[in-house]
Amino acid sequence: MLYSLHVSEFKFAGKLSQILQNYQCSIVEHSEVKETWDAQGQKVKAILSATFEQKLGGLKAVVEMVKKRGAKSIVIVEEAAEAFRVERSMNGALLRVSMPVVADDMAQSFIFALVASFITDGDSTIAADPVSVDLLKLGDRVAKAQVNVFVNGPTGSGKEVLAQYIHKKSSRAEKPFVAINCAAIPENMLEALLFGHKKGAFTGASTSSDGIFQAADGGTLLLDEVSEMSMPLQAKLLRVLQERSVVPLGASAPIPVDVRTLATSNRNIPMEIRRGRFREDLYFRLNVFPLATKALNERSQDIIPIAAELLVRHQSDLENFPTISGPALQRLLEYSWPGNVRELENVIQRATVLRNSNIIEFEDIMIDTPSPEYHLDEPLVSHV
Template sequence: MSIGPSDQFAASKAPRPAGAVAVDLVHAPVAALCRNQAGRVTLAYNPAHSAAAQPALLASAAPPGLPIAGDTESLALLTLAERIAKSAIPVLLEGPTGTGKEVMARFVHTLSDRCSGPFVAVNCAAMPEAMLEGLLFGHRKGAFTGAGEAREGLFRAADGGSLLLDEIGELPLALQAKLLRTLQEGEVLPLGATKPVKVDVRIIAATNRTLVDEVARGRFREDLLYRLNVFPLTIPALRDRRGDIAPLAFGMLLRHACKPGGPTWISGQAMALLEAHPWAGNVRELENVIRRAILLAGKEPRIGSEHIVFDQAARGVEKPVHAWPMPDISGAPSSLSDVAFKSEAQAILNALQTHGGHRGKTARSLGISERTLRYRLASMRESGLIVAGGEA
C-alpha cells in the first residue's frame, strides 16, 4: 500500500502540504519503520495493534521539513496556517523556544502562492547589531569600512518568496523603523544608496517573547507590532500538546536512524516515558533524547525504556530561574584566546549569580548591552560551558 500527499494525516483530517511521500504498509509480526536509499518508507506493523502504528504513519507520511502533528489542537493550528498561507498578510509566530516556529514558517511558505520562490531565514539575535542592517537591506560598495563589494541583502534575496525574521524581538529599534517602512512601502534602501529598491517579500516573523510586553517596556515599536500582528499564530509548548509527542518521536527516529542494523521502532514503555516528560526544551529537547536513545540502542531493533535519558537541564525545570550552573572552567587552556574566553565566561557567571539570573542587571553591571550578553551566553552554551539559562 502506498500513501501519497493526498492521504497524509488523513486519519486526523490534517492539512495536506505538497511533496510526494511514498509509504509502504506491510503486515508483520514485528513493528519497524525504515527508509531505503531511494527515500521510500516502509512501515511494518501488526494488524492486531494498528492503533499503535498511527503515530508512525503520521510521521512517515509527512514531507521532510514540514510539521508532524497528531494532537487535535496542533492539527487545528495547521488548518488555520493553511488558510493564512493563501493570503498575502504578514505572519507572526509566537511560542517558546524550541517549539518548531521555523518549521511552521516553512509550512506557511510551502502552501502559499510563493512556494516556487525562495525561503530565506535569518536569526535576528545571532548577528552582531553592526552587521544586521547590511545583512537585511544590503549595501553599496564602499558604504562603510570593509565594504569592498556591493551586497543585495536578504530582502532582495527573498524577492518573490518569504523572509523569516526569527527572534524579531531582538531587532534594534532603529532597524525596526526601517523594517516598518519596508513593510509599508514594499521597498528597501541599501546602506550607501540614495534610491530605494522595490521588493516583493512576504514577512514571517517569529518570537519567543511577548511583544505586547516588549512594547510596554519600550523595546519594540507599537506601530510595527500592529503591522505584523494581523493574524498571529501561537505554537504551544510541547507539554501542552501531548498528542504530538509520539508522531514527532517517530519522525526523529526516521530522520536520524531507521537503517539496517539499528533501531527501527520505539517500544511502548519508552513511548510512555516520553509522553510523561515535561519537555522544558520542547521539540528540540525531544530530538536530543531520541538521538541519544538511537546511540544507546546500538544494533538493537527497537528503542527501549532503558535507552531513554533525559537532558540534565530539564531535570531542574522546577528550580528558580536564577539557578545558573557553575562549570569548572579552571582547566589549562590551549591558547591565549581560551584564557580570555574562559575568564569572560567566569565573570559573566559570577555576575549572573550575584544578580539572581537577571539579565538586565547583569548586563549593566558588566557594562555591556543585554543583546551582547545574550550573544555571549549563546557562545558559552555552544562551547559546553553552560547548559541552561535564566530569564530576565
C-alpha cells in the same frame, strides 16, 4: 505531493490513511488498479501492500502500473513482518517497509508513525493533537491572504515550522522562502544582511551584496526572533515594510521589493513595548494576523509522531533501524518537556546512541534532571 493508497490486500490501509492525515497529506484511496490518475500538477507517490505486489505479479508489474498512473515513486509495505525494516532502492524511487505487529498498543502506534514518516520523507507538518490541528486550520486560512503574520510561542515550539507551512500553502509557494534569525547575527552585520550593501559601504565590503529582502523578492521572508532586534534597526525595518522598498547601505536609490513578512518571537511583545524594547508601530505592522504555537506538553498527542519523525531524521543506518518500546514511549508522554521539540530531539538522538538492540527501551531515554545540589545561580567556575 499526492499519495495514492491502494487498499486492495492492505489490512492496515485505513489506519495508515488516518495517520497520514496527521501529516497533512493529500490522500486518494483506490481499491482497483486504474490506468491513469489526474494529479492536477502534483507529484504522485503510490503506496501499496507487499501482498498486492505479489498478486499483481511482482515488482516489474508494480512499476509498470504506477508509471501508467503517473506516479514517480513507490512505497511497498509488508504487513505483519517479524521486525521493522526499511530498504531504499531504484535511486530512492522505491521504499520497502516491513511493519511488525506488536502486542503493545502504544508501540504499535509508534510503528505506524514511523511508516508514515518514511512515506512522507520529512516533507510534512505534523498535527495529531487537536490544538495543532486547529492551529494549522488557521494557518491554511491566513496562507491564502497576503497579510503579515506574527507567530508567538515558547522556544522550540515550532514557530519556524508553522511559518514554512504558511509559505507552502500560499500563492508564493514556488517563490523563495528566506529565514533569518535576528538573535544569532551581530547588530553591525544584521542591517547589511537585511537590506544589502554597496561595495565600499563599510570596512570589509569589498563587493556589493543584495540583502535578504531582495533575495526573498516575490516570496516570503521570515524574521525569526525579531524582538531581539535593536530599536534603531527596528525603525529602519518599519520604513522598509511601509515603503515596500529597501535602500542598501551605501546606496541612495530605493529598490522595490515584493515580500510577505512573517515574524516570530518567544517574548511577551506587549510587555516589551511597555518597557521600551520594541516599537509599537512596528508590532502593529507585523501583527496583522497573530498566531501562537503551544508548548509540547500542551499538545501531548503530537509527541509520538514527532518522536518518529525525529528518529527518521537522525537514524541514518537503515539496516538496523530501531523502534521504541511502550514503556519508553510512556516516559516520553509523561515528561513535561520544558525545552519543547528541541529537547525531545536531543533525547531521541541520545537514545539512538544508548540503545543495545533495534528497540529503544525505557533506560535508553536519558532526560536531563538537574541535581538537587546544583543551583543555576551559582557560578560554574570559582575564582580564587
